[in-house]
Amino acid sequence: MTELPSDYHRRLPYGERMSAEPLQGGPFFPFEGDIQVVPLADPVLPEPPRRGEPGGDACPKCADPDGFVIWRDDQWALKAGFQLSGLPMVALLEPREHYRLDNLPPELTATLGPMIQRVAGAIQRIDSVGRTHFNRWGDGSEHFHVWFLARPAGMMQLRGAMIAAWDDMLPKLPAEEFAANARLVAAALAEDGGEAIGLGRH
Ligand SMILES: [Zn+2]
Structure with missing residues (x-):
């Protein structure tokens, strides 16, 4: 050892x-x-190196900057639909440029808080959503990313960190329903700036 x-x-x-x-x-x-x-x-x-670190696999965000992006402005992009989901919405907020949390420049740290508030508020517009969880783990990819997981209203067993496990176990949303949720979230974000891109490219 x-x-x-x-x-x-x-x-x-x-x-x-x-x-x-x-x-x-x-x-x-x-x-x-x-x-x-x-x-x-x-x-x-x-x-071992994470994706995007020297010696690791290529950064998936930088290799395909617009893949699954549903909304973006000149600093941030929100990605959804990259995997089938058992929750009304699972989304990733990432800076457009490749940074880690520890080297995120001041112009991005200044807008991170407002972005978290905006994304959580946009996901909250989905009628089935009770609360929006967000988490930064960062053990897979070096490119800074924040996960957003929408907890369905009233589903009290889904409170807390195990919501990520429930996302894998619950029946998957029909693709059309997830796409409609993604369009709603992107449009809600675009009300305060940036560009809605629908469900993004598959
Ligand atoms: Zn990257």
Whole structure:
């Protein structure tokens, strides 16, 4: 194993299975019955490159800047429809240029907050939506991106982080319905600037 870099790492029980018990029965946990957690894997250090990093695969956003874009202005683009969705809307907000969070220039950090508010508000226009979650993980691609996941109104089991798992498990939206939702979101954003592009290119 790689030399462990911290006391935190040295404490962890590699190869063992954690218990799922702390999660089971909780209001946000979508599984019941006998659940086997995968064995805890050794750390991989240095970490393998993400897409868009030196030595990694090409950045998908920079390789296809307009792919699945439903709205854009000169700084930001919103992407949707790149995978079938079980939620009324799943969208990605990305800067037009390739930046990470830590090197995002001031002109983009200044508009990130307003953009999050605008995108969440636009997704909220979809009649089935109760609340719009947003998350930045960034473990797959280096190009900065914020996920937006629309929680259907009243679906209280979908509260919290497991909404991403529910998105994979729920019946997929019909393509026409998702396209109509995407057009609505793009048009709502365009009311305050930028350009609606419909469902984007497939
Ligand atoms: Zn990029």
